[in-house]
Amino acid sequence: MSTEIRNKFFKCFICIFSFWFLIFNFSCSSKQKSTTPKRVISLVPSVTEVIFALGKESLLVGNTIYCDYPEAAKAVYKVGDFSNPSWEKIIRKKPTLVFATLPEQKNTVEQLKKYKILVFTSKPTSVDSLFAEIIEIGKLLDANDQANILLTVLKNKLSEIANNNPNIIDSPKVYIEIAGTPIMTVGNLSYVNDLVRYAGAKNVFADMSREYFVTNSEELIQRNPDIIIILHPSVTKTQVKKRLGWSQITAVKKARIYTELNPDYFFRPGPRFIYGVEDLSNIVHGVWVKKKIE
Amino acid sequence: MQKSKSWFILIILLVIAIILSFGIGPTGFSLSDLTIPLEVRLPRIILGIFAGGVLALVGASLQGLLQNPLVDPYTLGIASGASFGAVIGYMFGRIGVFTVPVFSFLGALVTMFIVYNLALVRSRITKVSLVLAGVIMSFLFSGIVMLLMVLTRKPLTEIIYLLMGRLNVVFTNELLISFIIIFILSAPVMMYLFSKWRSLNILSMNEEVAESLGIDTQKLTRNIFIASSFLIGLVVSFTGAISFIGLCVPHIIRLIYGPDHYKVLPLSFLLGASLLIFTDLVARSIAPIELPLSVITALFGVPFFIYLLKKRL
Numbered sequence: 001m002s003t004e005i006r007n008k009f010f011k012c013f014i015c016i017f018s019f020w021f022l023i024f025n026f027s028c029s030s031k032q033k034s035t036t037p038k039r040v041i042s043l044v045p046s047v048t049e050v051i052f053a054l055g056k057e058s059l060l061v062g063n064t065i066y067c068d069y070p071e072a073a074k075a076v077y078k079v080g081d082f083s084n085p086s087w088e089k090i091i092r093k094k095p096t097l098v099f100a101t102l103p104e105q106k107n108t109v110e111q112l113k114k115y116k117i118l119v120f121t122s123k124p125t126s127v128d129s130l131f132a133e134i135i136e137i138g139k140l141l142d143a144n145d146q147a148n149i150l151l152t153v154l155k156n157k158l159s160e161i162a163n164n165n166p167n168i169i170d171s172p173k174v175y176i177e178i179a180g181t182p183i184m185t186v187g188n189l190s191y192v193n194d195l196v197r198y199a200g201a202k203n204v205f206a207d208m209s210r211e212y213f214v215t216n217s218e219e220l221i222q223r224n225p226d227i228i229i230i231l232h233p234s235v236t237k238t239q240v241k242k243r244l245g246w247s248q249i250t251a252v253k254k255a256r257i258y259t260e261l262n263p264d265y266f267f268r269p270g271p272r273f274i275y276g277v278e279d280l281s282n283i284v285h286g287v288w289v290k291k292k293i294e
Numbered sequence: 295m296q297k298s299k300s301w302f303i304l305i306i307l308l309v310i311a312i313i314l315s316f317g318i319g320p321t322g323f324s325l326s327d328l329t330i331p332l333e334v335r336l337p338r339i340i341l342g343i344f345a346g347g348v349l350a351l352v353g354a355s356l357q358g359l360l361q362n363p364l365v366d367p368y369t370l371g372i373a374s375g376a377s378f379g380a381v382i383g384y385m386f387g388r389i390g391v392f393t394v395p396v397f398s399f400l401g402a403l404v405t406m407f408i409v410y411n412l413a414l415v416r417s418r419i420t421k422v423s424l425v426l427a428g429v430i431m432s433f434l435f436s437g438i439v440m441l442l443m444v445l446t447r448k449p450l451t452e453i454i455y456l457l458m459g460r461l462n463v464v465f466t467n468e469l470l471i472s473f474i475i476i477f478i479l480s481a482p483v484m485m486y487l488f489s490k491w492r493s494l495n496i497l498s499m500n501e502e503v504a505e506s507l508g509i510d511t512q513k514l515t516r517n518i519f520i521a522s523s524f525l526i527g528l529v530v531s532f533t534g535a536i537s538f539i540g541l542c543v544p545h546i547i548r549l550i551y552g553p554d555h556y557k558v559l560p561l562s563f564l565l566g567a568s569l570l571i572f573t574d575l576v577a578r579s580i581a582p583i584e585l586p587l588s589v590i591t592a593l594f595g596v597p598f599f600i601y602l603l604k605k606r607l
Contacts, residue, residue, distance in 0.1 A: 179452050182452075182462040182463075182584065183462070208583075214460075215583070217334045243466050
């Protein structure tokens with residue numbers, strides 16, 4: 001009899017103990033790291049690229065119609081476009097982790113939080129913050145090692161490029177045009193500003209504390225860039241040369257106008273930024289040739 | 295005496311606007327090197343005269359024709375229709391420099407036709423129905439423009455500038471020449487509008503009187519509509535849709551100089567041109583960041599307009 005009671009008591013104790021153990025474990029793990037999200041949706045093309053670079057594409061159950069790199073990203077289920085992902089399509093895929101960006105996807109992020117779905121907001125403002133983000137994404141996807149390897153590769157490449165910048169005393173001034181009607185460029189709050197710096201050059205609008213903004217011909221003529229980079233398809237090199245008043249700009253005089261760069265290298269803060277820095281650096285050194293396909 | 299004085303003041307105003315706009319800019323001004331004022335600022339000034347003048351002139355003609363103080367290229371939806379056409383033109387790519395203006399004109403014309411027919415209730419047009427139809431179409435076309443630009447992945451800023459106006463056009467020689475050709479081509483159309491001052495005067499008394507005096511109102515309406523669409527289409531294809539000028543400039547002129555269209559039409563043109571040049575000067579003096587023109591026309595124009603209105607009442 002007494003053994004039976006003791007047995008019962010013991011069983012009960014085990015049950016309660018294991019219950020609390022589980023609860024405790026679970027709450028700890030959700031605070032820290034180890035629950036691997038099995039179903040990931042990326043609403044940001046650059047994060048999609050990071051996920052692929054970390055070799056974790058098998059976790060990806062959804063992305064946007066703009067996620068077109070690498071080729072395999074196109075085949076992933078599309079939950080909508082970048083600014084208007086469909087809430088229903090997101091929910092349908094039962095994600096455990098969603099990558100989003102602010103401020104463009106504020107509504108979606110709030111809704112996801114309301115439904116207690118883990119959200120990671122990506123918004124790198126510099127190369128350093130991109131590196132920090134890659135590490136964090138690595139943690140979230142259980143790919144710490146891959147993230148570290150990726151970072152080492154990128155950093156090595158960066159320092160290689162930096163070493164190749166042979167004693168440029170006056171780093172050339174670069175003008176980046178991101179839209180043509182009206183002409184728009186980037187300021188020092190833009191991530192692109194940082195890429196220009198890493199390439200051994202200086203953004204001609206680096207004193208402007210803005211992300212991107214509309215400017216005009218005269219302002220640009222006064223600032224007189226040495227290199228002009230056009231990152232939108234609406235003008236050709238000859239058209240840029242023919243713009244009235246622009247013949248006074250050093251870049252036009254020396255025919256240093258470049259329209260063939262891949263805008264994704266600059267607008268997507270992902271691993272491919274390194275190609276952007278590389279291309280820019282080659283342009284700065286005057287050895288740039290258009291690559292066929294990377 | 296009074297007549298010549300009013301002309302004189304407005305021409306002086308325009309000249310001051312042109313001189314200031316020609317002389318002021320980030321690179322400064324020196325007589326020894328006029329390259330930048332001539333190549334960069336002058337095209338902008340010409341565009342400003344054209345756009346501001348045309349918007350005000352069309353506004354004045356339409357207000358006179360429809361005897362409705364609320365109509366202008368904006369409230370009638372023509373400006374948005376023209377923006378819609380311009381976007382379609384952009385999507386076809388710049389096949390030639392005239393692609394965008396032509397599409398813009400077609401957009402304006404189609405919108406005007408739709409608005410007119412929507413407003414036609416039992417073969418009569420009421421003031422309210424016309425503005426209502428115009429505003430509805432304006433919303434529709436602004437919406438479609440947004441949609442198209444989002445679908446073609448244009449940055450939002452570009453859309454804002456298209457819908458709110460700018461003189462910040464980067465001219466090339468070809469573009470400047472084509473613009474001047476357009477300016478010259480549109481001169482006869484503007485002259486046509488100016489020449490209709492007598493009919494508009496009679497029409498503003500009474501439509502039946504006008505008919506009995508041998509004015510074919512149907513034909514007049516159609517012609518002024520086509521002329522307006524043509525001019526607005528051209529303006530919008532270069533500058534985007536600029537608000538306030540077309541609505542308020544004719545009112546300001548009428549409040550100061552009276553309702554005679556012989557004065558209202560050309561004086562509106564002059565005041566519209568000078569105001570737009572001043573507006574643009576402000577818009578680009580906050581450089582290196584440019585503001586859309588409609589922002590400034592609204593901020594400065596509306597208080598002034600309210601002042602004039604209160605003073606007269």
